Amino acid sequence: MTEDMALRVVPRPMRKQVEEGLRNAIMNGRFAPGQHLPDRMLCELFGASRSVVREAVRLLEAEGLVTTIPNRGPFVSFLSPAEAEQVYEVRGVLEALAGEGFALRASAAERAELRRIYEALAALPPRGADQAVLLGLKRDFYEVLMRGSRNPLVGRMFETIINRNTQLRATSLSDPGRLPDTVAEIRRVVEAIEARDAAGAWEACRAHVRSAAAVALRILREREQEARAAPSAARP
Amino acid sequence: MTEDMALRVVPRPMRKQVEEGLRNAIMNGRFAPGQHLPDRMLCELFGASRSVVREAVRLLEAEGLVTTIPNRGPFVSFLSPAEAEQVYEVRGVLEALAGEGFALRASAAERAELRRIYEALAALPPRGADQAVLLGLKRDFYEVLMRGSRNPLVGRMFETIINRNTQLRATSLSDPGRLPDTVAEIRRVVEAIEARDAAGAWEACRAHVRSAAAVALRILREREQEARAAPSAARP
DNA sequence: CCCTCCCGGTTTGTCAGTCAATCTTCCGAT
DNA sequence: ATCGGAAGATTGACTGACAAACCGGGAGGG
Known part of the structure; x- marks a missing residue:
């Protein structure tokens, strides 16, 4: 009876695998925005049957990563600058809500954890920092923030919304000279939280997203200009 | 070429019908929280095949209305008081964001529309108002608010989050004596919006949700007490 | 030469049937 | 009364099939 409780092989259902695989493929750019995703192709790619693929696509559709056009099938969602702005607005209030909740409800251990991650961020070289390390630290930061806010x-919602602009996030971070600003903004978040200042944490979080949005949207609009000058790929 | 643009019969795909039907059935209580939804039953109920039903269920799962337990199938999600509180917190910031955006970006016509709906609400009898009319007016109010905020x-997100607590919303509205408070709160929203006071609209919206949450959560916790005293139906 | 219409291949949307794995239930043995 | 196991039901997954809708290209007309 207790033979294999611990190492109980819970084979992740095929559907979950396809779901994750497809999500990752979209987020790291393996599938470009606007690209068509015929289910035959997905079946071969993941070695799954059509029913499974279609269920997975349906889930990503609800998350907004995929847009289905009737009788034409699923496409990788295209994020216009206007939509990106909306994403940042929502992300801002969600992050602020989490920061507020963290200041009110997180444990001392969690506050310390958050500070450690901040210290690691602050210790990065101002220029030429490893992108992967930077992204990893930011991921950890948000993971702790959300956990400590006691609002699953x-x-x-934060995770699904951030998935929608992962391509963009890289751009806002890669902007040269942005890192010191980022670190300063996050310091304000951490300090407000350590002071148990809920309103301050709220404001610091929202300000951080606002400035990240400003940078990302500027870059995005520049790209848009270039693309309009030299159109290479049309949208569906 | 322009023969039937307007009356183009776009037969809604079966999947959408099942999706909507199931969503409605859950929201108006035809399926109780915690209830098991075997796909055979759903197939018969909607006259659809298993693949279609399963895709629809997958979508509702992503919306949070349905929870699937591996190898046991889909169940109608149960909303604990703690989860309800989280829903209200998120709803509060989304509504506030919409109110803020409406104050900044809505057209004069939309502002007038909002006021008309408010007047209709204020004209309701303080007691014994028709629930259906009341709910309809609130729905219209939010529809206009969201449209005018220029942030689809x-x-x-507001719609999916509000779907998760539709059962609860009836309780918060049915509380005797609550209507005058509701009207007063909404009046503050409308007044801030007409003054183009974004910060005021934000606060008024958030305050409104906060007080609705307080009422609903009180009722919900009372029920919880009763249920614990006399357990009739166990949760899955 | 350009526009239009039709035609065939492709893809979607849907259904029905199959099959192994797993869960629930209930029955019988200890 | 408890434990163990068999029977039935349900899920998860695959396959084959087929009508309807869409796409691209070529035939035909202006």
Whole structure:
């Protein structure tokens, strides 16, 4: 009876695998925005049957990563600058809500954890820092922030919303000279939280997203200009 | 070429019908929280094949209305008081964001529309008002608010989040004596919006949700007490 | 030469049937 | 009364099939 409780092989359902694989493929750019995703192709790619593929696509559709056009099938969602702005607005209030909740409800251990991650961020070289390390630290930061806010719903919504602009996030971070600003903004978040200042944490979080949005949107609009000058790929 | 643009019969795909039907069935209580939804039953109920039903269920799962337990199938999600509180927190910031955006970006016509709906609400009898009319007016109010905020993403997220607590919303509205408070809160929203006071609209919206949450959570916790005293139906 | 219409291949949307794995239930043995 | 196991039901997954809708290209007309 207790033979294999611990190492109980819970084979992740095929559907989950396809779901994750497809999500990752979209987020790291393996599938470009606007690209068509015929299910035959997905079946071969993941070695799954059509039913499984279609269920997975349906889930990503609800998350907004995929847009289905009737009788034409699923496409990788295209994020216009206007939509990106909306994403940042929502992300801002969710992050602020999490920061507020963290200041009110997180444990001392969690506050310390958050500070450690901040210290690691602050210790990065101002220029030429390893992108992967930077992204990893930011991921950890948000993971702790969401956990400590004691509001799993915000965490889930934050994750799906951030998935929608992962391509963009790289751009806002890669902007040269942005890192010191980022670190300063996050310091304000951490300091407000350590002071148990809920309103301050709220404001610091929202300000951080606002400035990240400003940078990303500027870059995005520049790209848009270039693309309009030299159109290479049309949207569906 | 322009023969039937307007009356173009776009037969809604079966999947959408099942999706909507199931969503409605859950929201108006035809399926109780915690209830098991075997796909055979759903197939018969909607006259659809298993693949279609399963895709629809997958979508509702992503919306949070349905929870699937591996190898046991889909169940109607149960909303604990703690989760309800989280829902209200998120709803509060989304609504506030919409109110803020409306104050900044809505047209004069939309502002007038909002006021008309408010007047209709204020004209209701303080007691014994028709529930259906009341709910309809609130729905219209939010529809206009979201449209005028010029942020479709907020509108979509608001809708899915509000779907999760439709059962509860009836309770918060049915509380005797609550209507005058509701009307007063909404008046503050409308007044701030007409003054183009974004910060005021934000605060008024958030305050409104906060007080609705307080009422609903009180009722919900009372029920919880009763249920614990006399357990009739166990949760899955 | 350009526009239009039709035609065939491709993809979607849907259904029905199959099959192994797993869960629930209930029955019988200890 | 408890334990163990068999029977039935349900899920998860695959396959084959087929009508309807869409796409691209070529035939035909202006």
